[in-house]
Amino acid sequence: MEDVIEVLQRWAEYQKGHPTGGFEDFCRFYLARPKGKRPKASNFEKAQPADTDSMFMMTVSRSTLAFWVYMRIALRDTPLPTVEDIMLCAALFNLGESRKTDIINFAMMEISTGTGNLNRLIEKGFIEERIDPDDKRSKLIVLSSSGAKALKQCFAKAKMARDIFLTDLTEDDKKLVANILNPLQEKHSKLAIARKGKSIEEIHKEVMGDEKK
Known part of the structure; x- marks a missing residue:
């Protein structure tokens, strides 16, 4: 019964963060994070940002930077x-x-x-x-x-x-992440280029309106 309750709790949490995600997407999300198989947190992981936005952006940006390291090595003799x-x-x-x-x-x-x-x-x-x-x-x-x-x-x-x-x-895993990030890159790859002559304050106001962060 405890396992059922946990699944329901995680389903509710998933819907908050992914309102358009279907049940199949949630299942992939859930199975990609099985209980008891996460490695013990390193000192580096313990120092990671506490808020979700910062954690998300750090994960994306450092993953990209790590991939570019491999790419520079791969292209070295081409x-x-x-x-x-x-x-x-x-x-x-x-x-x-x-x-x-x-x-x-x-x-x-x-x-x-x-x-x-x-x-x-x-x-x-x-x-x-x-x-x-x-x-x-x-x-x-x-x-x-x-x-x-x-x-x-x-x-x-x-x-x-x-x-x-x-x-x-x-x-x-790859399909799940691609489904989450693809709308983001489609929107901002166009928006960023169209607005790159403006200040970050101007772009923030256009995108966020009067919302205060």
């Missing part, structure tokens, strides 16, 4: 040895022929940094550039054949980094 190079080339791979600003924004980089990196990739022959036939003042860029070949090699290395990072998660 034709595109930096994370920025592969981000820009992957953006071109996904979007096809585009303007530089569109690629830089898709990769969520600063214009000056992205422009410098793109120009370097053009000089190395990984990206080709031509005048936009619809606007002679603009230029269009596209992956060259050597760029596509280099990116394919980097994707193979990136998969190894991804395998290492995700090795302890089940398929259901």
Whole structure:
């Protein structure tokens, strides 16, 4: 009976944090956190933030930083040895022929940094550039054949980094986290770029309204 009560309590807690989540999502969430199988907290874990927002953002940001460490190692001996190079080339791979600003924004980089990196990739022959036939003042860029070949090699290395990072998660774990985070990234990958010229106070007011944090 105690187990039933615990499941009901956790179901109620889950609904508060995931109001659109279904029962199948809750089951994956529950099974991913079985009783008695959590490791003892380390000193580092004990020092983690107490409030939920800070804990959430620390988990996401440090997970991303850890993955980038693996990525930098993976790309070290490839034709595109930096994370920025592969981000820009992957953006071109996904979007096809585009303007530089569109690629830089898709990769969520600063214009000056992205422009410098793109120009370097053009000089190395990984990206080709031509005048936009619809606007002679603009230029269009596209992956060259050597760029596509280099990116394919980097994707193979990136998969190894991804395998290492995700090795302890089940398929259901990954689906659950993706379902939770995907709406967040879809919203803010657009919002952040559209508002990057504003102050954080202005963005906060637009997003949060008059709510005081």
